Each structure stands twice: as C-alpha cells, then as structure tokens.
Amino acid sequence: MLVERSVARPRASSAIKTRKLLTSAGRLVVWLALLAGVFMTAIPYIYMVSATFKPNTEIFAFPITLWPRNVTTFNYAQLFSEFPFARWFGNSVFVASVRTLLSVFLSALAGFGFAKYKFRGQHVLLVILLATVMLPFQILLVPLFIEMVAFRWLNTYWAVIVPFAANAFHIFLMRQYMLSIPDELLDAARIDGCSEFRIFATIALPIMKPGLAVISILAFVQSWNDFLWPLIVLSDINMFTANLGVATMIGPYRIQYGTIMAGSFLSTLPIIIFFLLMQRQFIAGLTAGAIKL
Amino acid sequence: MIRAISSFWARHQRKISPYLFVAPFFILFAVFLVYPVIYSFILSFYDARGLGARTFAGLENYRELLIDPRFRKAVVNTTYYAAGSVFFLSPLALLLALALNTAWLKLKGLFRVAFFIPVITSEVVVAVMFTLVFEQDYGLLNALLRSIGLDPIPWLRSPAWAMPSIILLGVWIWAGLNALYFLAGLQNIDQEYYEAAAIDGANSLQLFRYITVPLLKPVILFVVIQAIVGSYQLFTQPWILTSGGPQDATLTVTMYLYLQAFRFFNLGYASAIGYALVVIILTLSLIQLIGFGTFRREDA
Incomplete structure (x- = not known):
C-alpha cells in the first residue's frame, strides 16, 4: 500500500503541475488580450487629447508623437x-x-x-x-x-x-x-x-x-x-x-x-x-x- | 356648479386619473411619432419635390427603388456592415464577455469601464478621433503597420478598404456594450448546470457548446437583432470619415435617404427609402426570430 502510494504520488503531482502551468499560461493570455483591448480603446482618446496641444504641422508629421514636442494652446x-x-x-x-x-x-x-x-x-x-x-x-x-x-x-x-x-x-x-x-x-x-x-x-x-x-x-x-x-x-x-x-x-x-x-x-x-x-x-x-x- | 364638478372628481378621480397620467406622453407620441409614421407612408406614394405641390404617383417611387443603382449600392454596403456586426463583432463580444466572466479575473471594474467609454462617446467625436487613426500617411494604424514592417493600408481612401475600416470602427465602439449584454446573460446561468456537467466529465468546450450557448440563446438573439437594427441605421461614422465615398463604397441606406430628402428634396422618394428600410429590418428580425425557434411551442 505504502509503496504504491509513494510511486503514484510524484506522477500525479507532475500532471497537476503541468495542468496548473497550462491554466496560468491560459490566464496570462486572457489577461494580456484584455489589457491589449484596454490599450486599443484608450489610445485614440489619448492621441486626440495630445493632438489638441500640437500645432497642425506636428499632427501630420513623422514620426508620430504621443507627447507633443511643441506644446501649444493655440x-x-x-x-x-x-x-x-x-x-x-x-x-x-x-x-x-x-x-x-x-x-x-x-x-x-x-x-x-x-x-x-x-x-x-x-x-x-x-x-x-x-x-x-x-x-x-x-x-x-x-x-x-x-x-x-x-x-x-x-x-x-x-x-x-x-x-x-x-x-x-x-x-x-x-x-x-x-x-x-x-x-x-x-x-x-x-x-x-x-x-x-x-x-x-x-x-x-x-x-x-x-x-x-x-x-x-x-x-x-x-x-x-x-x-x-x-x-x-x-x-x-x-x-x-x-x-x-x-x-x-x-x-x-x-x-x-x-x-x-x-x-x-x-x-x-x-x-x-x-x-x-x-x-x-x-x-x-x-x-x-x-x-x- | 363648481361643487358638482369637484364632487364628481372626488368620486371618479381613480377612474379618470390614469388617462390623465398617460395623456401628456401620448399626445406628444401621436403628434411626433404616430402621425409622422403614417404621413411618411402616404408620402411614399407621391411625387413630392420640396415642400410645394405633390402629385400621386402610385408605386412609382418603389419601382424606382428597385432599379436605382445607387440605392442598391447603399443596401449592399449597409448589409456588408450588418454582416460584419453579426458575424465578427458579436462573436468577439461574446469572447470578451467570457473573459470578463472568469472568476479569477482581477480589475473587472476597470475593464468594464474601459470597454464602455466608446459607447457613451458621441459618434461624431469617435469619427473625428479616428480620422487620425485611419489617416493614410500620418495615421496611428499605418504607423503601427510600418513599425512591424508591413505595408501601410489605404484605409479610407480605397473602395475595398473603406467599409472594412468602418466595420472595425463599429467593433471598437460596440464590443464593450455587447459584451455587457452577454455578461448579464452569463451571470444569469445557474452554476449548478456547470457543476453537474463537470462531474459527468464534460470538458470546457462541451460546457460552452451544450450549456452556455443554449442558455444564452435569448441574449444572443437580442444582441443579433440589435446589431441588425443598429447596422441598418448607420450614418454618422461614414458621413464624417468618408462622406459616403470613395466611389460610394460607404454610402449607407440612411445616408442615401438623407441625401435624397435634404440635398435633392425628393421627399416622396426619401419616404419610400424609409419604408424599404422598415421592410428590410423587419424581415431580417423575423428571420432571426424564426431561426432561433422563438415561435416554436416548447419555448412558449
């Protein structure tokens, strides 16, 4: 009995470990996808607000900037x-x-x-x-x-x-x-x-x-x-x-x-x-x- | 006399007052909804140009609609958009809801708020913001594409890409609200079903297929019908981003109605377009209801 258990246990725990690893990997994917979603939702707003402080020449210029280089209230x-x-x-x-x-x-x-x-x-x-x-x-x-x-x-x-x-x-x-x-x-x-x-x-x-x-x-x-x-x-x-x-x-x-x-x-x-x-x-x-x- | 009235009022006020309660609403409702709906229907049988004289034209407006290539183009475009809402946006929203519904997720409140903000932002402002996202040379999306080594896409400037761009924008606006609809439905499902099925050895895909989807049916139906009804009303985003172009690629039914009515003052024809829209929306909704088995006995 005792011997059997001690043999079976490590195997089971390694299976649980892989499953746990898989679930946490899955969770990480979901979490990252949601964060990416939040980012995609937020970025147009942020970009709009930043554009309000840019001169027109900077809105249409390379490279695009999230933080205005020349802040203006014009x-x-x-x-x-x-x-x-x-x-x-x-x-x-x-x-x-x-x-x-x-x-x-x-x-x-x-x-x-x-x-x-x-x-x-x-x-x-x-x-x-x-x-x-x-x-x-x-x-x-x-x-x-x-x-x-x-x-x-x-x-x-x-x-x-x-x-x-x-x-x-x-x-x-x-x-x-x-x-x-x-x-x-x-x-x-x-x-x-x-x-x-x-x-x-x-x-x-x-x-x-x-x-x-x-x-x-x-x-x-x-x-x-x-x-x-x-x-x-x-x-x-x-x-x-x-x-x-x-x-x-x-x-x-x-x-x-x-x-x-x-x-x-x-x-x-x-x-x-x-x-x-x-x-x-x-x-x-x-x-x-x-x-x- | 006054006493007679007041005693009559005292005796009957419980019978009369409900009518007084609903009257203000229904007076406005009759003047600004019921009458216009009927008037518009009548007008659709007239040749009415401008506010002046009009002549009875029978089914002429509707006959014209059937052969009008621009109207056909508008219907095709709007249907394209509706298909995007039903087959792309709605499944995506369901995925989002499933993610938001997981027990272990932290910051749920933040996600809900973040995905909801586009819904309450005016469509005009959303469209204005996205001029800078879709801009071909200096826009955000193409900057992103270039940074990962891809060719820029002529989002709003090419007839092939213009409507997909508007669909993407639709996803950006509505995914959050539709996810909330699904979320409300998911939370109404009794956890015991899942526990029982899990004991029977069902995997998560089976749980989704045989428990979540059937029990979510009413909400799915609601979301799909909302998506169809909403899609056929599309106007603001293409109006501001593309004015219906390029080459009428984003001309929608509502936009065509607006142009006929308020640019060309073809009021009779515009009314016929309105009623064509009613027929389209009701037919598609009815197909949905039948497809989902709403009229079958067992659901009643």
Whole structure:
C-alpha cells in the first residue's frame, strides 16, 4: 500500500503541475488580450487629447508623437475665437437638460399610469408602444421635418427638445420600476385623502429615484450625442449643439485638425466625467434591454 | 356648479386619473411619432419635390427603388456592415464577455469601464478621433503597420478598404456594450448546470457548446437583432470619415435617404427609402426570430 502510494504520488503531482502551468499560461493570455483591448480603446482618446496641444504641422508629421514636442494652446484659443464654441456648449447643456426633464417627467407619469392602474384601452396602448420600438427612426426624418416647417420650429430649441422627448423605451423601463411599488402604500395614502396626482408626486416619485436617475442619464447622453436630427433642423450656426458644431467644423475648415480635436475633446469631457461618477446607473440603463428578456 | 364638478372628481378621480397620467406622453407620441409614421407612408406614394405641390404617383417611387443603382449600392454596403456586426463583432463580444466572466479575473471594474467609454462617446467625436487613426500617411494604424514592417493600408481612401475600416470602427465602439449584454446573460446561468456537467466529465468546450450557448440563446438573439437594427441605421461614422465615398463604397441606406430628402428634396422618394428600410429590418428580425425557434411551442 505504502509503496504504491509513494510511486503514484510524484506522477500525479507532475500532471497537476503541468495542468496548473497550462491554466496560468491560459490566464496570462486572457489577461494580456484584455489589457491589449484596454490599450486599443484608450489610445485614440489619448492621441486626440495630445493632438489638441500640437500645432497642425506636428499632427501630420513623422514620426508620430504621443507627447507633443511643441506644446501649444493655440488650438483652444482658435476654438473659442474662430467658432462660437462657448455658445454651442451652452446650447448643448440647455437642450439636453430640458429634454431630459421633459422626457423623464412624461415617462414617469405614464409609467405610473400603466403600472398602478387598470383602465380600458391600456393593453392597446402598450401594444402600440411596443410596435413602434422596432421602427427605425429614419422614417420620421422627412415627415417630422415637414412638421417642423409647419410649426416654424426650424432653428429653434423646440425642434431639438420636443419631438424625441416621448420615448417608448423609457416608458417600459419606468413601468418596470413602478411595478415594484407596493399597492398598500398607495391605498393608505388614498384613505388619508391624498389626490391621485399627489400620490404620484409625493409617494411614487421619491421611491423611484434610482429609476429616474437611470432614465435621466440615458436621455441626457442620447440628447447630448444626437447628430442626424440637429443636422436636419439646425442651420443657424449660433443654434448648433456642441456635437453638431464639431461635425460642421470638419467641412470647410478641414485643415485645422488641432482645433477640431480640441472641440471634440471638450464636448466629450462632460459625458465621460459624468460616466465615471455614475458608472453603475449608466451601465444599468444601457443594458436594461437585454436583462428584461 | 363648481361643487358638482369637484364632487364628481372626488368620486371618479381613480377612474379618470390614469388617462390623465398617460395623456401628456401620448399626445406628444401621436403628434411626433404616430402621425409622422403614417404621413411618411402616404408620402411614399407621391411625387413630392420640396415642400410645394405633390402629385400621386402610385408605386412609382418603389419601382424606382428597385432599379436605382445607387440605392442598391447603399443596401449592399449597409448589409456588408450588418454582416460584419453579426458575424465578427458579436462573436468577439461574446469572447470578451467570457473573459470578463472568469472568476479569477482581477480589475473587472476597470475593464468594464474601459470597454464602455466608446459607447457613451458621441459618434461624431469617435469619427473625428479616428480620422487620425485611419489617416493614410500620418495615421496611428499605418504607423503601427510600418513599425512591424508591413505595408501601410489605404484605409479610407480605397473602395475595398473603406467599409472594412468602418466595420472595425463599429467593433471598437460596440464590443464593450455587447459584451455587457452577454455578461448579464452569463451571470444569469445557474452554476449548478456547470457543476453537474463537470462531474459527468464534460470538458470546457462541451460546457460552452451544450450549456452556455443554449442558455444564452435569448441574449444572443437580442444582441443579433440589435446589431441588425443598429447596422441598418448607420450614418454618422461614414458621413464624417468618408462622406459616403470613395466611389460610394460607404454610402449607407440612411445616408442615401438623407441625401435624397435634404440635398435633392425628393421627399416622396426619401419616404419610400424609409419604408424599404422598415421592410428590410423587419424581415431580417423575423428571420432571426424564426431561426432561433422563438415561435416554436416548447419555448412558449
């Protein structure tokens, strides 16, 4: 017995050793691949930021540099003197904030109605909402543009705030969150003589804060990054959002790459900071669709 | 009178208020979505140039679409991009999710954040950044190729490479988000299945094939449909990087719709392009749903 064991043991342990070696080699490969992925994700950002401090002649020169040889703030000066960038940025803040508020208010209200009441036509309305989720929004571009002309909304904030504020996806998310509010809580308030709207405003909304945060983030980022619709309805350079402004800088001023990079960098910075502060809500919002399945 | 109204309100407010709650949303929804969707459909049967007079044209716009070589080119290009998303990006994202899901991995939070940042960056900014990546003479990618002794590639300047470049950019943007979708699905799979199968002697490839893939089916379906729907809406990246060129190699359906509507003011024709897009997306999604057996009894 004893002899057998002592013979068998070294063999087994060497097999385990090779297996361990293989697993750690495998782990190393996975680890390196992930690090390479992070590097590839980061490098365009780093290169953009570095380009904002380079003179144009260095952006297009050999060898390419990650750290600018001649650090300059010329591009930023150019951005604010040659373009109404401050105005564009302000437009973006205003439009995205108001659209977010409107969007969250509408979807919270309707989500509450759907989750906490039974009413005639409820099912039909939900089915209509669901049916529209699959439609590509491109079919709206032409008729909405005609509508904007009729409303005299071209080149106004209205055109970029109102039309896409009612978002079916937000309602589904909101309804999902609202379903978790216990009915007893609402009934207790009713017995105390609370009106239905006050129940919504003073009981449902405060409970829903996490859900509201997720939808606010989704709506804000969506609005901030919106491009095709603003491109269609805004042509007055003073009404541009930062995103649209950056895109139009590319056209006639193609030579001033550093300045374009500076505009791009500044217009993304708030969203990235915002994301780093509230990662969890961001990720919850953007992956909500998959988890619901 | 006022008292009568207020007592009526007190008695019926629970019945009426749900309608008041959903009304603001549905008013906007009707004005800015339902009406335009219908209006666009009607417009697709008209010869409407500009905002002025329009004449009924029956199926003329759709007939024109079938023989329009530029539209065909746009559909082919966009389908090329969609195929890249489905067959290249999605498997890559699944691999990424599997890597991120391993128990021993450290710094998971960092990886998640890093791969997620492109998703929240505006597509305009992403495209602007990548002008410096794809640039033929001074770009990052070609500098890398040269440094390892390879010939530079004319990324955005050659018709053959332009769309693959846009697909690569799509991978760069969306891999992280799709990996998160898969990750959420992977974490929903009960570990007991793996333990039971491991006791039965299944190797890791078998575990993946017979446990992970079948149980991940709903998420795979979701990711693939999202990839298709998203791909057919492609506009911003090629608009900024190539303006649809060279030689229409990156002209997409949405870009063609935009050009027809807002450059040539062919509003009727543009509406028909929009509805062609609807047909394409719905057909492909339906094929996916059937292919994945969603309508089969056992899944219901």
